[in-house]
Amino acid sequence: MESKPVQVDFGERQLEIEVPGHAVVVEFQDPPFLPDPIGATRKALAEPLGSPPLAALARPGMRVAIAFDNPTRPSLPQQTILPVVVEQLLEAGVTERDILFICANGNHRKWTRAELSAYLGPTIFDRYWPRGQIVNHDCSEPPGLKFLGITERGCYVEHNQQFLEADLMIYSGNVSATNWGGYTGMGVVVGLASWRSMRSHHCYHVVAHPDSCTGDHTTMLYRSLKAEVNAYIEKAAGKRIFYIDAVGGVKGRLAGVFAGYTPEVDTAAWRLAETFNRYPVPQADVLIIGLPARFAYGDSNNQLIAAVGALVPPRISVNRPMLREGGVIIGLSPCTGWINPQTYPSYEEVVDLYRRYHSVVSLSDHEEEFCHRPQYLRQYTHGYGYHPIHPFWLFYEIEYALNRAAAVIMAGTTNPGTFRSLGIIPAPDFAEAWRLATKFVGKDPVTVVAPSFWSRRLFKFDVQT
Numbered sequence: 001m002e003s004k005p006v007q008v009d010f011g012e013r014q015l016e017i018e019v020p021g022h023a024v025v026v027e028f029q030d031p032p033f034l035p036d037p038i039g040a041t042r043k044a045l046a047e048p049l050g051s052p053p054l055a056a057l058a059r060p061g062m063r064v065a066i067a068f069d070n071p072t073r074p075s076l077p078q079q080t081i082l083p084v085v086v087e088q089l090l091e092a093g094v095t096e097r098d099i100l101f102i103c104a105n106g107n108h109r110k111w112t113r114a115e116l117s118a119y120l121g122p123t124i125f126d127r128y129w130p131r132g133q134i135v136n137h138d139c140s141e142p143p144g145l146k147f148l149g150i151t152e153r154g155c156y157v158e159h160n161q162q163f164l165e166a167d168l169m170i171y172s173g174n175v176s177a178t179n180w181g182g183y184t185g186m187g188v189v190v191g192l193a194s195w196r197s198m199r200s201h202h203c204y205h206v207v208a209h210p211d212s213c214t215g216d217h218t219t220m221l222y223r224s225l226k227a228e229v230n231a232y233i234e235k236a237a238g239k240r241i242f243y244i245d246a247v248g249g250v251k252g253r254l255a256g257v258f259a260g261y262t263p264e265v266d267t268a269a270w271r272l273a274e275t276f277n278r279y280p281v282p283q284a285d286v287l288i289i290g291l292p293a294r295f296a297y298g299d300s301n302n303q304l305i306a307a308v309g310a311l312v313p314p315r316i317s318v319n320r321p322m323l324r325e326g327g328v329i330i331g332l333s334p335c336t337g338w339i340n341p342q343t344y345p346s347y348e349e350v351v352d353l354y355r356r357y358h359s360v361v362s363l364s365d366h367e368e369e370f371c372h373r374p375q376y377l378r379q380y381t382h383g384y385g386y387h388p389i390h391p392f393w394l395f396y397e398i399e400y401a402l403n404r405a406a407a408v409i410m411a412g413t414t415n416p417g418t419f420r421s422l423g424i425i426p427a428p429d430f431a432e433a434w435r436l437a438t439k440f441v442g443k444d445p446v447t448v449v450a451p452s453f454w455s456r457r458l459f460k461f462d463v464q465t
Helices: 037-046 076-091 113-120 122-128 195-202 221-237 264-274 303-311 347-354 360-370 374-382 390-404 416-420 430-441
Strands: 003-011 013-020 064-069 099-104 134-136 145-150 156-160 168-175 241-248 254-260 278-281 284-292 323-332 407-411 425-427 447-450 460-463
Touching: 003 323, 013 284, 013 430, 013 447, 037 076, 037 241, 037 254, 064 076, 076 099, 076 113, 076 122, 076 168, 076 241, 076 254, 099 122, 113 122, 122 134, 145 221, 156 195, 156 221, 168 264, 195 221, 221 241, 241 264, 254 264, 284 303, 284 430, 303 323, 303 347, 303 390, 303 407, 303 416, 323 390, 323 430, 347 360, 347 390, 360 390, 407 430, 416 425, 425 430
Parallel strands: 003 284, 064 099, 064 168, 099 134, 168 241, 278 460, 284 323, 284 447, 323 407, 407 425
Antiparallel strands: 003 013, 145 156, 241 254
């Protein structure tokens, strides 16, 4: 069988592997970018969708809360958009002291001064940090949260109090492909939620539901619950959330900016995103994913993050599942299995807990317990660690591919045992991983390779029928 070389992500470097000559290699390609992103931002704020212009919404004496996507997303959109937003607020008579910036980190870790400075840039950070006007959201701090009620389908709505009580609520976000909803958007729902609120739509029975294991944002259960919560927040608060969403490519370079109310903003942003985020592929017998040193939730030496890297991509498919039932996934990573106890305080214990059960759903019985562990909460509140409930979501999101695949193989790991405990087969190198894969799918499998899925930009697998 003819073969061809492909360079794939492998920790801090690229690794050359040999794949079948007929393998489909798919990588994100940048769209045309805006020639004047600042001008486009001003235009979006002046001509928003479904909303009055920002300048008409702002008035002297208003308290304004501006929430923004946390630094797991590209920084360029925030450094482009936020200065323009502030400029228009000040021109409308809002005073600098009445503007509060909230990092919408959901149940991710809080971010340090240095990280927020690098993310926001000097124009915003140097101006507002010294007066305490840039803060991290805390998903566990009762005095900082406000309970609004329960939605029709049972979602618990409890969100950041300072944001909800502002006279003008603004959210600046990125729109990109994701397994959490098909596309990102409506960032308030997750980024400013309490852990109890997040549990309503991040729980096993939503994340592992068949209607959530797809990249189709128009039909996803998880996406529809987000829309339900967003609408409930606005009705309970008695005011609308003004969204500014950037749609872009690698490193967050802007292809479009949309402002206004949802669903109008989402519809327009997703329409543009659909023009460059869908990549035709056949349904694969074997899916090969390169894994960089850091992506998604951080350090891929953490075996649970590495597992997410290999097992999440099959969820981001449209038309039909991109991995056939009984197919094989091969991830490539030099993962050492080291879980940083400062950054991921509860991960090790949740991984150990998983070893005790036959199925992932059993973990959900322990969510409440972990969310009240003083040592984990202390690390989250004061030590820049992920919230104790976070690893539960990761197990819920990897179950789909674990169940669909006949085998998941991690090639190149230096700590084989850490993957065996997750139901993943370790292999010393790609050649051995390929040999193992062919035992399940035969000698000439339909093969799809995503060499830089995490290091460039996530995309949707458009599976051809």
